[in-house]
Amino acid sequence: MAGGPSGTAEGVSNASLVWAVIMSAFAAFGGILFGYDTGTIGGVIAMQDWLQTFGDYDPALNLGINGYYLKTSNKSLVVSILSAGTFFGALLAFPMGDMVGRKKGIVCSCVIFALGVGLQLDTKWSTFVVGRVIAGLGVGLVSCLVPMYQSECSPKNIRGLIVGLYQLAITIGALLAAIVLNATKDELSHSSWRTPISVQFAWAFILGGGMLLLPESPRYLLHKNRVGAARRALGRLTNRPADSPEVDAECTEITLTLEEERAVGTGSYADCFKNNELKAGLRTWTGIMLQGWQQLTGINFIFYYGTTFFQSAGISNPFIITVIADVVNTCMTIVGVQLIDRVGRRRLLLIGAAGMMVCEYIVAIVGVTAGQVAADGTVNLAAQRVLIAFVCFYIAFFATSWGPVAWVITGEIFPLNIRAKGMSLSVASNWLWNFGIGYATPYLVDTSTKGQPNGVATAALHVKVFFIWGSTCLGCLIFTYFFIPETKGLSLEQIDLLYKESSILNSEKYRREMIVANETHAHHEKPTESHDDSSEEAAKV
Incomplete structure (x- = not known):
């Protein structure tokens, strides 16, 4: 049953594939905002001048640098508070994306983010924290609007690659942060941490300025009944005249789908959770849980607290190890985004969850046996190498699967009528778990200082925390098998x-x-189930 003139099922078919990639992939630059900030804060809180500016001084505790240290409560707050801002930013992505538009929403998000970055250059603790909250609002908006824009503007046969580029940009941002931090870490002035933070102005300017030159999402414009503008936008995306048959067919298919969705529901938040014929409730909970499970893989433990974790494991140059981890993350994400439309979403998630689970259990087992730091400070070099190697393997499995694929699925499983609301709820789930894990991790991992002045009671799990991450990856495996469909190659x-x-x-x-x-x-007839030749002959008789 060919699509015919009334529907091509091509997603956004394009006369020029290169132009399609450029137009729909540029928005992926938004991932650098998130990735760079994630990579920056972990190194900044380990810098001497930053600790002297914002930390506490007590040489008797033998913590931090030269007697300066950051309380566990303050460490939890400064790292995780950005995620609190991103949670609310993701929720605001619905009114921003549906009222202002996908394109203009991203531009406004960059302005908000830049304001937050500016506040983080101050030397007052309260101003620094407020700056991270405001920057988080911008990151949360971008993290929802960018995959939404990409999904609605990219060709179906490379949609996984295009949306996966958002995760690649996150990894590139983290890598750039590690490089900048490594270059400024030895400075003994405010520039040691202000320079890495200030670089973020450039990312906001590039993304916001570039988005002004791109067309609005044609699906958003049709959702708002702006047919003429939608045709022009689709014409730019497909490199065809706005009145061409291909553009007409694409607009017709999107409009028919939207009419069917509107016949089922009004597109309210309540409709997101209704188990109607569109299975909106299933799709919404799938998106919410998928984003939560992505955080429960434990990946941000490495990128938020990797530097301090490697320090506690006795590794002499934790900044270099962090750079290596970021290089692995970036390189393997490049591999992963190319596999999404070849291997498939569901299969990659299953393979990735199984691989991460094995690696994390190995890190935990080695860490609690041969990897322990002796009382005299000596370490087992072989065990250290095993820890570093399997942390890198774990990052590689994440980068080729749960990193990019979670964003791809979140951007494509929702009906257009509730897409902005469904995606905002799903991405908000990501940031809520991000905040919870970021805030709780120091209390799980750090050495307890209970009984000492200004001391804090912690679980002091250290490397044993990887037993938790390994178990959550088992949960990822089970969830994928029962809740994630295969959508490769579909509009x-x-x-x-x-x-x-x-x-x-x-x-x-x-x-x-x-x-x-x-x-x-436009041409819908449910595919018949497979049957053998004898039954077919019987039917003919």
Whole structure:
């Protein structure tokens, strides 16, 4: 059943693939805002001048640098408070994305982020913390609006690659942060930490300025009944005239899908959780839980607290190890984004969860046995190398699977009528878990100072925390098997049909049948189940 003139099922088919990639992938630059900040704060709180400016002084505790240290409560606050801001920023992505638009919403987010960065240059603790909250609002908005914009503007056959570039940008941002931190860490002035923070102005300017030159999402414009503007935007994205048959067919398919969705619900928050024929409730909870499980892999433990963790493990140059971890993350994400549209979303998540689980259990077992630091300060070099190696393997599995794929699935599983709301709830879940894990980790990992002046009671798990992360990765594996469908090669409108007509476990088979039949809303007939030749002959008789 070919799509015909009323629907192509091409997603955003393009006469120039290079132009399609450039137009829809530029927004991925937004990932640098998140990745760079994540990588920066972990190194900044380990710098001498920053500790002297914001920390406490007590040489008797033998913590920090030259007697200056950061209380566990303040460490939790300064690292995790950005995630609190991003949580609310993600929730605000719905009114921003649906009222202002995907494109202008990203530009406004960059302005908010830049304001937060500026406040972090102050030497007052309260101003620094408020700056991280405001920067978090901007990051939260960007983290929802960017994958949304990319999903709605990219061709279906490379949508996984395009949206996956957002995660690649996150890793590049973290790598750039590690490089800048390594270059400024030995300075004994405010510039040691102000320089890495100030670099973020450039990222906001590049993203905001570049987005002004790009077209608005045609799906958003059709959602707002701005048909003429949608045709012009789609024409720019596809490198075709606005009145061409291809643009007309694409607009017709999107409009038909939107009309079906509006017939089922009004697009309210309540509709996000209704188990109607669109399975909106299932899709919303899938997005919320998927983003939560991504954080529960424990990946941000490495990037938030990697420097201080490697220090506590007795590694002599933890900044270099952090750079190595960021290089692995970036390189393997490059590999991962190319696999999304080849291997498939569901299969990559299953492989990644299993691989991370094994690596984290190995790190935990080695860490509590041969990897312990002796009372005299000596360390087992072989055990250290094993710890570093399997932390890198763990990062590699994450980078090729749960890192990019979670954003891809979140950007594509929602109906257009509730996409902004569904994505904002899902991304808010990511940041809520990010905040919780970021805040709780020092209390789980740090050495307890209970009984000492200004002391804090902690679990002091140290490397044993990897037993927790390994177990949560087992949860990721189970969740993927039962809740994540295979959507490789389908347009956003075809994914609606997949949810309506198939089950999760049968999604791979149904997906292949849809692609063979070129099933669309304009030409929809549920693919028949496979049957043998004898039954077919009997039917003919």
